[in-house]
Amino acid sequence: MALRLWASSTTNALGISCGVKASLSPVFSLSRCFSSVLDGLKYATSHEWVKHEGPVATIGITDHAQDHLGEVVFVELPEPGGSVSKGGGFGAVESVKATSDINSPISGEVIEVNSKLSESPGLINSSPYEEGWMIKVKPKPEKKNPVNTAMGFVNYSVI
Amino acid sequence: MAVIQAKNVAAPLMNIVRFKGMPILEQLHLEERIFRTSSNNWCIINDGTNAPTIVMGVSGKPSELLELKLVLQDKVPVVRRFTGGGTVIVDPGTIFVTFICNKDAVPNVELYPRPIMSWSGQIYEDVFRGIGDFHLRDNDYVFGNRKFGGNAQSISRRRWIHHTSFLWDYDVRNMAYLKVPKRAPEYRSARSHVEFVCRIKDYLSTSDFINRTVKVVRNRFSLAPMQLEEVNIHAKTSFDHSSRLLTKAELEAAFVSENLYREGTGLSQGQFHRKMKDVIRLSNRLNGKPEKEIQDLRRNLFLMLFSFFAGSTFEGAPKEQHALLELEDTVTSRRKLRSAVVVSSAVLPARQRLDFLGW
Numbered sequence: 185m186a187l188r189l190w191a192s193s194t195t196n197a198l199g200i201s202c203g204v205k206a207s208l209s210p211v212f213s214l215s216r217c218f219s220s221v222l223d224g225l226k227y228a229t230s231h232e233w234v235k236h237e238g239p240v241a242t243i244g245i246t247d248h249a250q251d252h253l254g255e256v257v258f259v260e261l262p263e264p265g266g267s268v269s270k271g272g273g274f275g276a277v278e279s280v281k282a283t284s285d286i287n288s289p290i291s292g293e294v295i296e297v298n299s300k301l302s303e304s305p306g307l308i309n310s311s312p313y314e315e316g317w318m319i320k321v322k323p324k325p326e327k328k329n330p331v332n333t334a335m336g337f338v339n340y341s342v343i
Numbered sequence: 344m345a346v347i348q349a350k351n352v353a354a355p356l357m358n359i360v361r362f363k364g365m366p367i368l369e370q371l372h373l374e375e376r377i378f379r380t381s382s383n384n385w386c387i388i389n390d391g392t393n394a395p396t397i398v399m400g401v402s403g404k405p406s407e408l409l410e411l412k413l414v415l416q417d418k419v420p421v422v423r424r425f426t427g428g429g430t431v432i433v434d435p436g437t438i439f440v441t442f443i444c445n446k447d448a449v450p451n452v453e454l455y456p457r458p459i460m461s462w463s464g465q466i467y468e469d470v471f472r473g474i475g476d477f478h479l480r481d482n483d484y485v486f487g488n489r490k491f492g493g494n495a496q497s498i499s500r501r502r503w504i505h506h507t508s509f510l511w512d513y514d515v516r517n518m519a520y521l522k523v524p525k526r527a528p529e530y531r532s533a534r535s536h537v538e539f540v541c542r543i544k545d546y547l548s549t550s551d552f553i554n555r556t557v558k559v560v561r562n563r564f565s566l567a568p569m570q571l572e573e574v575n576i577h578a579k580t581s582f583d584h585s586s587r588l589l590t591k592a593e594l595e596a597a598f599v600s601e602n603l604y605r606e607g608t609g610l611s612q613g614q615f616h617r618k619m620k621d622v623i624r625l626s627n628r629l630n631g632k633p634e635k636e637i638q639d640l641r642r643n644l645f646l647m648l649f650s651f652f653a654g655s656t657f658e659g660a661p662k663e664q665h666a667l668l669e670l671e672d673t674v675t676s677r678r679k680l681r682s683a684v685v686v687s688s689a690v691l692p693a694r695q696r697l698d699f700l701g702w
Contacts, residue, residue, distance in 0.1 A: 230500050252453065252455040252457070253455060253456065254456060254457065257402065257526070258401070258402035258427075260401075271500075273499070273500075276401075278400070278401060278402050278427040279427070279456060280427075280456040280457065280460075280482060281400075281426075281427050281428035281429075281456060281460070281482050281494055281495050281496055282426070282427045282428075282455075282456035282459070282495070282496035282497065282498055283401050283425070283426060283427045283496070283497045283498070284454075284455075284456070284497075284498040285498065285499045285500060287500060
C-alpha cells in the first residue's frame with residue numbers, strides 16, 4: 185500500500201504519464217507506467233531530446249511531451265542556416281487548440297529540418313524519437329560542453 | 344473578514360483589464376505582447392469587438408475554412424491569431440475573456456493543453472453554476488450540446504495564455520462566411536453553425552456574465568484593476584506581433600487556387616503552389632507593400648499550402664510576409680507571372696485577372 189502511494193505521488197511529481205493504473209506491489213512493474221525514455225539521448229526539462237551523432241545533433245520532443253500535447257496538427261520549424269540558442273524557442277507545434285513552444289537544448293546552427301512534418305505532423309505522435317525528429321543542428325562549441333548541460337537519461341526519469 | 348483577507352493575501356496577484364468594443368486585432372496584439380514580455384498574471388475582458396471580423400487559428404487555411412467568395416464580396420476582415428484552435432466570426436455581441444498565467448501562479452496545472460483547459464472549465468463551472476447545463480465538452484464550453492464559447496491557447500516554457508470568445512449574441516447572417524470545418528468535435532454531429540451554437544443572452548445579461556466571472560476569479564487570485572495605459576509598465580511597448588490581418592491578395596489567391604484545383608490545371612500540386620506563391624509576392628509588391636529583409640531565424644516562415652501566415656509563437660515572432668516578399672530576379676519573376684496569368688486565365692475573365700494582380 186505504501187509502495188503504491190509512493191509510486192502514484194512520484195508519477196504526479198515527476199510529471200510523467202502513467203497510462204495504466206496497475207497494481208504496483210512488485211517494484212519492477214513501475215516501468216510499465218512510464219512514457220518511453222530512450223538511452224543514449226540527452227533530455228531537457230522542457231521535454232525535448234537531443235541525440236549526438238558525430239558533428240550533428242538531432243532534436244525532437246519526448247514521448248511524454250507528445251502524449252500530453254495530444255494529436256499534433258501543425259508544426260512550425262525554422263529554415264536551415266538559422267541559429268538556435270540553448271533554452272530558446274525554435275519552433276512550435278499545434279495540438280488541441282494550443283500552440284506550444286519547442287525549445288532547443290543546445291546552441292548551434294540549423295543544418296536540416298524534417299520536411300516530412302509539414303505533410304505528416306502526426307509523426308511526432310507516432311514516432312517522437314525516430315521519424316518525428318524536428319531539426320538537425322551543428323552544435324556551437326562552448327567553453328562548457330553543451331552535452332553535459334542537458335540532462336542525462338537517468339536524470340530525465342526524476343525531473 | 345480577517346479570514347477572507349488572509350486568503351487573498353496568499354492568493355497570487357493578477358492584473359485585470361477591462362475594455363468595451365476594442366478591435367479584435369488590437370486585443371490580440373495586446374495579449375501577445377503581454378504573454379511574451381510581461382512576468383505578471385493577467386485577466387483581460389473585452390465586452391464586444393467593434394466590427395464583425397473572422398479570426399482563424401495559427402494554422403488555419405482560408406480555402407478550407409471560409410466561404411471566400413462571400414468574404415471577398417462583403418469585404419469581411421480576416422485575422423490570423425497567434426494561438427491555436429479553430430475559426431470564429433466575432434462581432435459586438437462577442438465577449439472575450441483571457442487568462443495569462445505564470446506556471447507558478449497555478450502550480451497544479453501542467454503546461455499542456457488539457458490541464459489548462461480543465462482548469463478553465465472549473466472556472467466557468469463556478470461562473471455558470473445554477474444558470475444552465477454547463478459543460479466543458481471537447482474543448483468547447485456548452486450548454487447541453489450547444490456551444491457558446493470557443494477556446495484557444497498558447498504555451499511557452501513558463502507561461503500560458505488561454506482565451507475564449509463567448510457568444511453572448513451573434514448575427515446568424517455572419518455564420519454564412521464560415522464553412523463547416525473538416526476537423527470538428529464528434530458531438531457536433533455535422534450540425535450547421537446555427538444548429539450547433541447558442542447564445543449566453545438567453546441565460547444572462549452581459550454585465551451579469553462579466554460580474555460573475557470577475558467574482559470567481561477574485562476567489563482564486565488577488566485582483567489588481569489596471570487601465571490600458573498602465574499595461575506598458577508591465578510589458579514591452581514595442582513588440583513584433585504575429586497576429587495579423589490577411590491581405591486581399593492572399594484571400595483572392597486562396598479563392599483562385601480553390602477554384603483552379605476544382606477545374607483542374609494539369610499542374611502538379613507543387614508546381615501550382617509555387618506559381619501561386621510567386622503571384623502573391625508580386626501582387627503585394629505591385630500594391631506597394633513594403634519589402635522586408637529576413638533578419639534572423641525567427642523571421643523565417645514555414646511555408647505551407649496557402650497558410651500564408653505560419654506565425655511563430657516564440658519570442659520575436661516574424662512578420663509573415665517576409666518570406667513572400669523575398670527579392671527575385673525581375674526577369675524570372677515576370678516569366679513566372681506570365682505563367683501564372685496563363686494558369687489563371689482558365690477560369691478568370693481578363694478584368695478580374697488584372698484586378699487580382701493589382702494592375
